[in-house]
Amino acid sequence: MKNAQPWKSFVPMAVNLLLGIPAIVPIFLVWYVLSNGPLAELGLTIRDPNEDDGMLLWLVIVVPVVAGFAGIWTLVNIWLRRRLFTVPPPYPYWLACVTATLAPFFVGIGIG
Incomplete structure (x- = not known):
């Protein structure tokens, strides 16, 4: 990799840590x-005894939140990859x- 700048490998990781x-x-x-629900x-798990509203209400809340975050995350990472790398990066990018992105969640579980 001629003319490779090492900071280009750290930018996507920093952005994804912040998105995490x-x-x-x-x-x-x-x-x-x-x-x-399924678990x-x-x-495999114990159902919350106070959860008596049904799963449809949760799906109405969860689907837009997850879809919105997944869309933003995907667009940001596609833009970063096209902007920073002219050749494929030297690591499995995705x-x-x-x-x-998952690191802050698991760090929070470890601390809590």
Whole structure:
């Protein structure tokens, strides 16, 4: 890689770490729906006894939040990849971006 600038590899990771902070909300919402719905039906989790509104209400809330965040995240990463890299990056770009986005959620779980 001739004329490669090392900072170009760190910019997507920093941006995705910052995107990971608001990603805590959609990730938590997905976990909440899964733990009170399908995973509770399989016996892997215990259903929240106060959750008696049904799953449709949660899906009406969760789907737009997750779809909105996923759209923003995808557009930002496509723009970064096209803007910073003329050749494919030297690492699996999308896997690294997903990992950097999930890192704040798992750090929060580890601390809490």
